[in-house]
Amino acid sequence: MSINATPTGADVAADETSEATGQRATVPTQRGGRRKPPLSENKKAERRLGLLLCAPAALVMIAVTAYPIIYSVWLSLQRFDLRFPDQREFIGLENYVTVLTNEFWWTAFGVTTLITVVTVAVELVLGMGLAIIMHRTLVGRGLVRTSALIPYGIVTVVAAFSWRYAWTPGTGYLADLFSDGAPLTERASSLAIIMLAEIWKTTPFMALLLMAGLALVPEDLLKAASTDGATAWQKFTKVMLPVMKPAILVALLFRTLDAFRVFDNIFVLTAGGNETSSVSMLAYNNLIRGLNLGIGSTMSVLIFITVAIIAFVFVKLFGTAAPGSDDGERR
């Protein structure tokens, strides 16, 4: 039982990395296909050495990511419930039809999308503010930065438990302060609390990524904007934001992918009760609790596909081009 669960469980964690490698792998082949300069002996030897040096890492990646992914795709094409092992058979895409016509899946999908959109948007705004504060602080810079990063340093499950206790009537001050009943027993307030916990936890991460972007804005550019007649707000919107665009996109991409796979906070705060399940939560319930490897794997694969689409859209549509290049060429 547990043997079967391990590789399939691992793919949820692995899909992010495999996604990244997939991207990287396609780029050189595309380039190579476009123009073929004649290679000298020296260049060939260099290329061979490069491939050899990459090989160990590539092999490890295949072992820990490619295999689980392929295995879970294989599982998703079967009727495979550990409670009824005798009924195991290959059924093609039937599992996908089952999941995609199921209202629980779409409710979870809606919840996940809502959490993703709201948390990432709020985190972007708060993170930007925090990044500017950290960037501009002159005294006690280390202290300010460290304290801003504390939420991100706390283990998610631990943080989630403190939020749960804080919102539970009797044990928590927040519940007594802000509501009469038990907020974690109603759908709307539960979702709000889940999003609050997420935002509290990962805003520092966003801020950190954005701060790196802020450091990319040359001081002279802001000075030039000042003498050109820009107000503080105009400097921010017309000079800083465009220059920071690549950093912002990277931060958004990271956070969107993370947020879409939200699990820990929901698991601890509501355990998916009152229709607050995310897709990851639903996959977990089917796979680990329900022991339905077929349906669970199908959900995992669907999450993987969604995440891949999100990444693709970010990279392709918005482009990670550095500002200033005319043709929006990649990197």
Place this chain on the structure above:
Amino acid sequence: MADIVLDKVSKSFPDGTVAVQDVDLEIADGEFVILVGPSGCGKSTTLNMIAGLEDISSGELRIAGQRVNDKAPRDRDIAMVFQSYALYPNMTVRENMAFPLRLAKLDKETIDRKVDEAAKVLELTSLLDRKPANLSGGQRQRVAMGRAIVRQPKAFLMDEPLSNLDAKLRVQMRTVVSRLQKQLGTTTVYVTHDQTEAMTLGDRVVIMRGGAVQQVGPPQELYDHPKNLFVAGFIGSPSMNFLHAAVQDGELHTALGKVPIGDRVRRELEAADAPRELILGIRPEHFEDAELVDDDTRRRGMEFEAPVDIVESMGSDKYVYFTVEGEKASAAELEELAADAGAADFAGAGGNLVTRLSAESPVAEGQTRRVWFNLEKIHLFDPANGRNLTLHEGRAAGALAD
């Protein structure tokens, strides 16, 4: 267009360092003034204070007669050009140049017209739709200039605008800047660390050292009549030769021989606190191959013999380096100048005399050559405070003056 007045302007930082000290400067309407000095002399800080990018600690800054100490940069109506050009990377050349106009909320037609005009002046018309990343250094520099001129501001402030260009282009752009300034007649303050740029560009040059103004004047005046050792050493390329000179029996004992002194300098030296040791300064072009000097000229100077170290033929004339014995001139100013030139720890440059002789001189390396120098062009400096003792009412008259 406007005049700019700095009235005892100072800048000190919270940690106590004083970057700029009591700078008094009146820049007339339409004037081209250069702030020059070694790095850390406060020239850029002064410029930033005029721009409003740094606060003024004390003193008053007036643009067009109006106190602007507390005005934000955008309310001062000045345009600035940066060494890094500071072009907005996400905007095209046209958008870069239109940016200040768009912020000023001009209508689109006016903006287009002004940008096109400025682009024409700077020959940027064909580049208007490019992004800065696809321009060469010289083109970027011109865009930065264009962004400054489209607004017709009260003043241009330029912070080492040509320093990032290669040598040939820098010389070319120098004339462009100069011509543009004359055409527009806009008051311009230009910061540079390059004394050649300072000499060639400005109506007046302000030489700064350690946050204080050393001397203000037209380039030629600074060159001919330096107020002190620092100015004398900073202006001119190759720079002035400095020799140790001991006052003895009404003469100066130097490595070039005994130099006679005139009545005026003698009177200076008779004062009770007058120094016994001086620094003698003489520019390379005031030397000449003794063979080539006619008798009339010969009388105004004196001669010496020294071994030739290196000959650099420039075509139009020859730079000849002589090895002279004797004590080295030493003063705080000279050390600072050497440090700025990066030669502080390079002893190989010491003990040599740089001369600029006519191209006809048959001088060759290794031989000992007889050289004449002009006593009327000698400067004498007090090593303690760097003051030029040969300066009388702002005019240097050489060692022999009566």
